[in-house]
Amino acid sequence: MTLPRRAHPRPLDIASGRVDLTHGGGGRAMAQLVEELFVAAFDNEALNQRNDQAAFNVPGGRMVMTTDGYVISPLFFPGGDIGSLSVHGTVNDVAMAGARPLSLSAGFIIEEGFPLSDLQRIVQSMAKASKEAGVPVVTGDTKVVEKGKGDGIFITTAGIGMVPPGVEISGNKARPGDAILVSGTMGDHGVAVMSQRESLGFETEILSDSAALHTMVAEMVAAVPGIRVLRDPTRGGLAATLNEIASQSGIGMLMEEALVPVKPQVLGACELLGLDPLYVANEGKLICICAESDAPRLLEIMRAHPLGRDAARIGACREDSHHFVQMKTRMGGNRVVDWLAGEQLPRIC
């Protein structure tokens, strides 16, 4: 008699199956989930070795490492899902050091009862995002928690990358006189996610801007290695990110409301919901602070890239011992653009 060579005689029932505690138990069910769902989707040399860690050679130089947890609700939203977001978000965090992302890890915390079809959809979307970005998921982990102890699925990804020689981008490098650039319209992601919340349920054509920015960053850094600061304005939006940079660098900023690009649909939704687009999250935009003389060149590069078409110069850094981010309003008055107090939009990433 010949035994079947496959370790799992019956494939996972993706269509109607659900995650149960055995899928995190370390036994055969877990091995099957990992193999048929995760390894099949991510499929790369390091992961295929099936070790508890990925081993690979790295070039010498400066390395960056980052990690981020994703708890977004709802899991699927116009323009993306928790899977693609968990790749884009971490790739972007690596890229904001001017680095070239090399590889990712992924940890999944799944609630008992989560549909396997949703899990597959998320994992495949993640794999697609990682392949498009050219940054493989080389190692991972799966845990299953009892029903009621999670909320569907949480994903944590970590990423590493290499910084090109001569590049030293950091939040404390902004100087008075530097230009402040943004790569596109503000607030798309937050509004797209909000539109899906059951309590708000409004219809909109706005898609999340979730995207990996590293190819645009690579072109920017190649042209202007002396870029001072790069940062992606995610939670807390443009306002929170500028305040972080102002306080790290010990400077003030002055921007102009009329120069900040915001889509009319996003403005409309914010009006309805009583939100300020400056505080709404983005997942495919960056803020760049550079010497005034480098600004035209960087704007040109961003605008030539598909992810930077609406790039704009929105203001400048200046001396201010209080580190205020101020804005000239369309009315011609001035106001502080403060840190966000409390939580404007919970769980948007």
Next chain:
Amino acid sequence: MKYIDEFRDGEVAQSIAAAIKAEADANATYHIMEFCGGHTHAISRYGLEDLLPANVRMIHGPGCPVCVLPVGRIDAAIWLAKQPGVTLVTYGDMLRVPGSRRLSLLKAKAEGADVRMVYSTLDAIKLASANPERQVVFFAIGFETTTPPTAVAIKQAQALGLKNFSVFCNHVLTPSAITQILDSPEVRELGTVKLDAFIGPAHVSTIIGSRPYEYFAEEYQRPVVIAGFEPLDVMQAVRMLVRQINDGRFEVENEFARAVTRDGNEKAKSLVADMFELRRVFEWRGLGAVPYSALRLKEPYAAWDAERRWDVPQDSPPDNKACECGAILRGVKKPTDCKLFGTVCTPENPMGSCMVSAEGACAAHWTYGRFRDLERSE
């Protein structure tokens, strides 16, 4: 964005600003109170103070529903949230308002109380229908604008036969608050607070109309201009008030004619009149006990009244001693006159209610305008 951009045009704002400057008597000072938090927020958010001449002073009024609720009512809501089987539902801003002993609904929630935030009263009804084993209490707050939605929710609960829905009613009335301010000793007898004119509420007036202001404009000889919440609405209202003051007139004028009529929304008014009655007296933060200034459910709707269903505590603990919210709400003090402002009291860690809501005078000044104080002091 149509119907919005027209009211946020910077060039028009500059031309109105120039007109105000030209028309205002350089030897006089104009003290204008904007009653509503919505106007306070617009003034700060759009930096309108920079557009007004120095002798036109804006005084922030008490029209922020979150700010005027006294500590005792917050404590009562926290008490309700802690009752077994109760899910307390309210608008987002209420969660962070500090009660006594620095408790808040947000902290009660973290300690295990079932507190939920909704955007609409109908979401509270949905929650009650979906959770028949829970007692869903809607913590209802606000001026005349938010009262009709509460009435609609009760009608809906009645139609659905919901036995597990009730309302903790804290709806208050605008005209009685304005009268209280004008009757206060600082304004009437001592004259230490100058109030020459009022910008009347936008959304409240869509419901109650402009007629209710006619009485006190005449009785107290103060001009009123009802204005929308857009920055140009505020600028235009200031210009109209400067003219009335110059002419010695005290009329009710309506700048917000695109939404407000003299009689308001009859349907909403009759719904409210059918369901609610006046409380003999209600405590306001800052204004104290104000007679006939708040609403409660009438007897036929007692079944939906949380205060009749539970023995809700009626204590009125005092505010933090150093907190000046009371004087700020009456226009007697400015946020910067408070020792706590920006030192221990910030939007992240509010001591008083004016620092909680984006419409509160302190939060608006801290969030958008505090650079002015520093520029002045340097």
